[in-house]
Amino acid sequence: MSALRFDDVTIRLGRRDILSAASFEIRDGEFIGMLGANGAGKTTLMRAALGLIPVAAGAISVLDEPVARGNPAIGYMPQNRGAMAGLRLTGWDVVASAAIGRRFGFVRLDKTKRREIDWALDQVGARDLASRSIGELSGGELQKVLLSEALLGRPRLLLLDEPLISLDPAHQKSIVETARRICDDLKVAIVFSAHELNPLVNAIDRVLYLGSGAAVIGPVDEVVTGPVLSRLYGSDIEVVHIKDRYFVMAGDVDVEREAHRHDHQHGSSHDHDDAHV
Amino acid sequence: MFEYDFMRTAFAASGIAAILAGTVGFFLVLRGQTFAGHALSHAGFTGATGAVLFGFSPLAGLVGFTTLVGVGMGLFGEKLAQRDVAIGMMLSLALGLGLLFLHFYTAAATQAAALLFGNVLGVDEQALLTLVLLAVLSLTALAFIGRPLVFASLQPELADARGVPLRFVSAAFLAIVAVAVAECAQIVGVLLVFTLMVGPAAAAMNLTRRLAAAVALSAGLALAEAWGGLTLAYYTDWPTSFWITALSGMVFFGAAAARRFAG
Numbered sequence: 001m002s003a004l005r006f007d008d009v010t011i012r013l014g015r016r017d018i019l020s021a022a023s024f025e026i027r028d029g030e031f032i033g034m035l036g037a038n039g040a041g042k043t044t045l046m047r048a049a050l051g052l053i054p055v056a057a058g059a060i061s062v063l064d065e066p067v068a069r070g071n072p073a074i075g076y077m078p079q080n081r082g083a084m085a086g087l088r089l090t091g092w093d094v095v096a097s098a099a100i101g102r103r104f105g106f107v108r109l110d111k112t113k114r115r116e117i118d119w120a121l122d123q124v125g126a127r128d129l130a131s132r133s134i135g136e137l138s139g140g141e142l143q144k145v146l147l148s149e150a151l152l153g154r155p156r157l158l159l160l161d162e163p164l165i166s167l168d169p170a171h172q173k174s175i176v177e178t179a180r181r182i183c184d185d186l187k188v189a190i191v192f193s194a195h196e197l198n199p200l201v202n203a204i205d206r207v208l209y210l211g212s213g214a215a216v217i218g219p220v221d222e223v224v225t226g227p228v229l230s231r232l233y234g235s236d237i238e239v240v241h242i243k244d245r246y247f248v249m250a251g252d253v254d255v256e257r258e259a260h261r262h263d264h265q266h267g268s269s270h271d272h273d274d275a276h277v
Numbered sequence: 278m279f280e281y282d283f284m285r286t287a288f289a290a291s292g293i294a295a296i297l298a299g300t301v302g303f304f305l306v307l308r309g310q311t312f313a314g315h316a317l318s319h320a321g322f323t324g325a326t327g328a329v330l331f332g333f334s335p336l337a338g339l340v341g342f343t344t345l346v347g348v349g350m351g352l353f354g355e356k357l358a359q360r361d362v363a364i365g366m367m368l369s370l371a372l373g374l375g376l377l378f379l380h381f382y383t384a385a386a387t388q389a390a391a392l393l394f395g396n397v398l399g400v401d402e403q404a405l406l407t408l409v410l411l412a413v414l415s416l417t418a419l420a421f422i423g424r425p426l427v428f429a430s431l432q433p434e435l436a437d438a439r440g441v442p443l444r445f446v447s448a449a450f451l452a453i454v455a456v457a458v459a460e461c462a463q464i465v466g467v468l469l470v471f472t473l474m475v476g477p478a479a480a481a482m483n484l485t486r487r488l489a490a491a492v493a494l495s496a497g498l499a500l501a502e503a504w505g506g507l508t509l510a511y512y513t514d515w516p517t518s519f520w521i522t523a524l525s526g527m528v529f530f531g532a533a534a535a536r537r538f539a540g
Contacts, residue, residue, distance in 0.1 A: 050438045070440020078434040087431075093488040094431055101428020102439050106420055133486050149435065 001028045001064055003157045003189030004049055006215065009058035011041070011048055018044045020213035021058065026191065028063075028156070031183040032217070033200040034193040036210030037233065037255070042193040043079060045210065046159040050076060063156055070102070075150035075188075079161040084134050084142060091130035091137065091145040095121065098149045120148040123186070124178050140171030147178065151186070158182070158190045164199060172199045179203070196256045197224060198245050224248070278511045283398055287517075290400040290408055291503040294460040295473055297412045299499025301419060301457040302474035303492050304450065306482060308430040311475045312361060313350060313451070316368040317458045318470035320346040323371045325392050325462075326378035335392065336404055340411065340459040346371075347455030351448025395466030395518045397507065408460055415456045422449050427488065464503065465518045472518075473499050476525035480532035498528055 004026040011019045018041035026032050034042055047053045049060055051069035060067045062074060084094070099117050100107050121127045126144040129137060137145065143163055150158050160179065164172045176192075180203040183190050194200055197207065201220060208217045209224070211232030216223050224246050229237040233250065240247040248255045278284045305314045321343045328338020346367075379389055391399060400408070419426075429436040429446050437443055454474075461470045477498035481491045506521030513520075 047438075052438060070438075076435060076438045078432075078438065080434045081432075084431075088482050088486050089431075089488055089491075090486045093486075097424070097427045097431055097488070098435060098439075100424050101436055102441060103424055104421055107424050149432075 002026060002061070003028050003030065003063060004191065005061045005064075006045075007059045007061075009048070009060055010056040011044055011053060012056040013044065013053070017056075017213050019048075019210075019215065022210075022213065022215040023058075024208060024215045024217040026157075026189055026208070026217070029183065029187045029189055031180060031190045031203060031205045032192065032208050033197065033204040033206075034191050034208045034210065035195075035197055035256075040210040040232075041213075042210060043161055045215075046076070046161055046191065046193070049159060050074060072153050073156045075152070075155035075158045077146055077150045077158070077160045077163060079165065081142065081146060087135040088133050089135075091126070091132060091134045091142075092117065092121070094134050095130060095145065095149050095152070099152050116152065120151040121145070123151050123182060124148045138171075140167050140174065143167065143171070143175055144178065147175070151182070154186070156188055158188055158192075160190060160192045162193050162195070164194050164196075169199070176200055176203045197248075198256075201244055201246065220246070278508070284507075284511065286400055286402060286405055287397045287507055288504060290405050291397050291464045291507055291517075292500055293408050293412045294457075294464045295499040295503035296496045297415055297457045298461045298470075298473040299477045299496035300416060300492060301454055302478040302499070303481065303495040304419070304426060304430065305454060306475060306478040307427070308450075310451075310454075311471070312364050314454055314458060314474055315471055316364045316371070317343050317347055317350075317451070317455050318462055318467040319368045319371040319375075321455075321459055321462050321470075322375040322392055322467045323378065325467075326375045326382065326389075329388060330378045330382045335388075336407060336459070336463065339462055340456060343455035343459050344452050345455075347451035347453075347458075348448050351451035352444060391466070392462070393466045393468045394516065395462065395464050395469065397464045397517050400463060404463070408463065411456050411460060415453045418449065419453050422446055426450055465521055469518050469522055472522045472525040473503065476529045477502060480529045483532040483536040502528060 002025045006022055006024050008021045008023055009019055010017060010021055036042055044053060048055060049062060049067060051067045051071065062071060095117050096109060099113055100109060118127065121130050124144045124147045126148055129141050129145055134142065134145065147163065150160065163175050167175065176199055179190055179192055182188065191208070192200065192204070206218055207220050207223050208215060209229070209232055212234050214232060216228055216232065224239055226237055226239050229239060229248060233255070235250055237255070238249045240249060305311055321339045324338040324342025325335040327342070329335050425436065425441045425446050429441050429443050433443060457474065458470050461473050465472055478495040480498055481495035485491050485494060502521055502524040505524050506517050509520040510517040
């Protein structure tokens with residue numbers, strides 16, 4: 001059984017093909033790191049799997065079913081965290097709003113729902129954080145609380161969009177470890193997008209690399225190589241591999257680092273903006 | 278003061294409008310759409326003056342036109358409803374139109390003052406009944422869309438992915454806001470709607486971290502401010518709307534200070 005499968009998928013935003021005839025398959029329970037330059041389509045790919053963006057050609061299947069918007073089998077963590085800054089509500093109330101937010105009518109927060117929320121918070125170790133105001137949490141703490149929302153309803157596939165963005169190395173490590181543990185304990189497949197491979201490299205099972213409309217999936221050793229990345233970036237790329245760290249170089253510039261630095265300057269990702277064109 | 282019929286009616290009318298405004302206002306503040314609410318009240322001025330000019334009741338014009346504009350704003354999507362320039366332009370356009378209607382309708386001065394600054398003592402039994410019905414309807418509708426509304430307000434992108442119909446929620450909510458604005462305008466006038474819709478809600482958010490408590494507190498504060506203002510107006514013979522704005526301002530700044538000192 002596959003968690004997520006793309007068969008010759010073409011996705012067009014405006015007049016640009018973000019993906020053209022891309023195919024790959026993510027197996028059940030697999031932890032996939034998704035990489036690619038800004039604008040390569042990482043966010044777009046997730047939104048397509050969620051049924052928020054139509055495909056121009058090909059087919060996407062989620063857990064062997066066709067794509068459906070609002071599919072409860074997918075847990076999603078968007079890159080845009082919402083307007084949390086300065087918000088006084090507790091993290092628990094924010095998670096609760098997501099837990100029962102789909103239902104119209106006079107919905108009560110009953111005991112089962114409350115237990116479900118506490119369970120999700122426990123999975124990411126954020127039960128204590130959730131009693132504080134969401135607006136007062138640090139970036140890493142906030143990310144954990146929001147990660148718990150993706151677990152509500154016990155999905156089989158998690159799509160996590162740039163959970164590491166603007167976190168310091170210690171918090172990055174903690175988020176990656178949490179994701180790995182969730183993958184093992186709950187037997188869910190995870191697609192974890194990131195700008196940099198190195199924080200993920202020891203945790204992921206395989207890597208999915210996007211670029212030039214194509215998608216390549218495989219073990220890190222086989223995908224993160226000069227020839228493959230040169231094709232994806234459309235320019236000469238050299239990969240320097242030291243112990244378990246990878247440096248993706250275009251000439252004498254470290255491509256991933258450069259993208260990351262760029263991102264910090266602007267405060268938001270270009271990849272993400274593209275998704276709304 | 279309860280021996281007078283008009284005072285009893287005024288207490289009932291302002292109480293109902295305040296509870297509705299406090300409750301709806303909380304979500305307005307949560308969504309960051311307070312300016313949209315303010316603009317809706319100006320549309321109410323156009324609706325009311327237009328209705329009078331064409332021989333309808335001002336309340337009907339007020340409710341009808343604000344609802345129309347509210348739904349329109351909602352359907353244009355989240356983005357427009359939060360866009361300051363578009364809203365500001367609409368607001369002045371609405372006031373300008375209202376002025377034109379007043380120009381054609383002679384004997385306008387008292388009518389205009391009542392619309393702009395409210396006339397709670399002028400509410401009759403018929404109008405009171407309308408206010409009650411509209412408030413019950415709006416609060417029921419608000420409870421019905423409440424959960425998706427909070428979700429969509431806090432995390433629109435996630436709500437969208439989970440299948441919450443954002444545009445419907447937004448339009449339905451602004452229709453409810455429109456009714457609340459119209460009710461409020463009866464009490465404090467279109468220019469001062471902010472005082473009951475935004476003041477108590479913003480204060481409540483400074484006083485508690487819990488969602489349910491904040492909604493209840495917002496409604497309670499609005500009620501206390503409306504009744505307090507009415508009582509003070511009775512004993513001082515100053516305008517009710519002035520007292521309500523004064524109390525609302527005091528509570529808001531007091532709550533902000535309390536939060537700051539509490540850390």
